[in-house]
Amino acid sequence: MTDLANALGLRLPIFLAPMAGDVARPELVAAVSEAGGLGQLGGGYLAPEALRASVRAIRQRTDRPFGVNLFVPQRTSIESQHVDAFRKVLAAYYAKLELAQPDPIPESEDHFEQQVAVVIEERVPVFSFTFGIPRDVQLEALRKSGAYLMGTATSPAEAMALQAAGVDAVVAQGWEAGGHRGTFLQPTDEGMLGTMALVPQVVDAVSLPVVAAGGIADRRGVRAALALGASAVAAGTAFLATNEAALPPAHREALRGPRAAATRLTRVFSGKLARGVPNRFMDEVERCTAVVPPYPITHHLTRPLRAEAARRSEVDYLSVWAGQCAPMARRCSACDVLLELAAGIGNGP
C-alpha cells in the first residue's frame, strides 16, 4: 500500500483513468471506487448540470472516494477561412450520414468556470485536470473545498510546472496512453515520452507522488509502474471493454479488430492529439491538406458525425479512443480488471 493510497483513503493505488465521453459512466466510476480503487469521471465534455447529475449518480452508488477530471481551456486562435476549409472537408461525411453540419462553437472560459463551481459545490474528493493548469484562484477555491488536486504531465518540465502551481500529485501520462494527450508546454516532442522513460524522469523532477499512466493493462504493468517509482497507476483501456463501461457495439468491434494493434495519435476528431484505433475517417482526413482547427472547434465540428456513426454502428466514422494495450482489453467486470491489476502490488518481479 502506498502513501498516496492512504492519503486518499483507498485500499488500492489503482485509478480509473478519466475517459471523457460516453464510456466512463457513473456505473464504471462507482464500480472501481467500490472495489477499492479510485474511479474518475471524465467530465470535460459535460455541461455543468450534467456534470452535477453524474457526480450525484456516482454518490448514489458508492460512498468511497472518487475523482472528476476536467479539461483546462487553452487560448487558441484560427482564421475563419481555415475553419471554412475544414468544414468543406467534413461536408462529404455529413452528406454520407444525411446529417446537417453544425456551426463552429467558440471556446468559452465560462464553461470551465461553471464546471469547477460544480466540483466545488458537490465537494468532489479528488479533482484532476489536463490540457493545462487552472488559474490560481480556481486551484485555491478547489483546495478550500477539500479536493485533492492532481494535474496531468507528459514531460518532466510540465510536472515541475504543476508542482509550482501547488498540486498534490502529478499524473505522468506516457506515449502509450489512449485518448487525448495532456501536453500543454512546448516542444511537443518532450510530450511524447514512453511511460518507461517518463515516469523515472518525472519522479526525479518533482517531490510529489506520481501516478503512472499509459500502457498499464495487467498485473505486470502495475508492478513495472511501481518499480519505476510511481505511487499509483491509472488504467483506462483495460476498463474499456468491461460490463460497466458503456462501450457502443461498434467501438467494441473496433477494439477486437485488426487495427486495434496499430493505434495512433490523430488531431482530426477534436483538434487535439489523441490516441485511438485507426479507421477510414482518420486515414482520409489526415491525408487531406486542410488545416485542422484547434480544440475545441474541431471537437464540436465532428461531434454530431461521431454520435450518428455510433448510433448506426458505423465504425468508419467513430473516434475509438484506446491506448497501445487495446488488444489486452478484456470483456469482464470492472472488479475482475481491478483484481488483475491489484495482483501486481507488493510483489517483486
Place this chain on the structure above:
Amino acid sequence: MTDLANALGLRLPIFLAPMAGDVARPELVAAVSEAGGLGQLGGGYLAPEALRASVRAIRQRTDRPFGVNLFVPQRTSIESQHVDAFRKVLAAYYAKLELAQPDPIPESEDHFEQQVAVVIEERVPVFSFTFGIPRDVQLEALRKSGAYLMGTATSPAEAMALQAAGVDAVVAQGWEAGGHRGTFLQPTDEGMLGTMALVPQVVDAVSLPVVAAGGIADRRGVRAALALGASAVAAGTAFLATNEAALPPAHREALRGPRAAATRLTRVFSGKLARGVPNRFMDEVERCTAVVPPYPITHHLTRPLRAEAARRSEVDYLSVWAGQCAPMARRCSACDVLLELAAGIGNGP
C-alpha cells in the same frame, strides 16, 4: 538470475544494446562483458575485415561472451530523380563544410553475406540482427557455428515472425529506444509501441525469452522490464556517456544540451527511422518537401557530412542517436552503469 543469462553464461541479464557507428567500440563492448553483462558490437556499418578486426579486439580484452549485431538488407527502390533532388538539398550543407558530395552507393546483398561469414568464421557467441530476418541458409549456418540467435521486434507480429524463423530469443525494442527502429513489417504504427505496452504483448505472443529495450537507464527500468516479463534488458543510451564509449565531444555536448529531452524519430540522416537529439540539420531537412531516399542510400549520402561535422565538433550537422532517457546518461565507467542496472535485479518494487 534468469534462464537466458544462464543459457548465455552471463552473471547479469543485462545487455549493451548494439550501437552501430563509432560509439560502441570494442573497449565498451568488452567492458560490459567483463563486468558480467553481454557486450554487443553494432557491426552494421563495418566492412567485413573491419568487423573481423573489431571482433578480435573484443576477444583480446575479454574471454567472456559477447555479441555482434548486423543490419539485414531490405529490398528498396527509388527513382533516380528523387535521389538527385535529395542530393540538391544536401548540396548546401556540403558547401557549408567545404566537402565534395559523394555519389549514391547502391545496397549490396554481398556486404551482409560477407559480414555474416565473418561472424561464423570468428565463432561469435551471440548474433543479433535488426531491420528484418536473414535467409534460412544464413540462419542455419550461424546456428551451426554455435551462435545464439536474437532478432529485433517492434511489434508482437514481428516477434511471431522471428519465432517462426527459429531464433533463440526476441529483442522487444520499444518506442523509447535510441537509434534505428528495427521495424520490418507493416503497418508502421504497430512498430511504435512504448516498452510498457510492447513487452507484455510480445511475451504473450511468443514462447521465447524476451529482451526488453527502450527507456531502460537505471535500476528502476531494469526492475520494471523484468516485472513486464522480460528475461533480460538491453541498454544503450545509459552507456553513451561512459568513459569506454568513444563519444565525440560534440555528441557529449548535445546529450547535455536542452534538446536532449526532446529526442525524436527522423529519416533524414539514414533513410530509416531513428531516434536522436534534434539539431539544425534535422529541423531544416525534415521541413523540405524532397523525398528522403530509403536506407542505405541516404546513410551514404549524409555520412561524409556527419563525419566532418564530428571532426569539427559542429553539433548542427551530427546524427546524435539517443533514446528518451538521454537526460539520464551519466559520465562514469561502463562498470558503474552496469552496477546501477544490476541493482534492479531480484528485488521487488
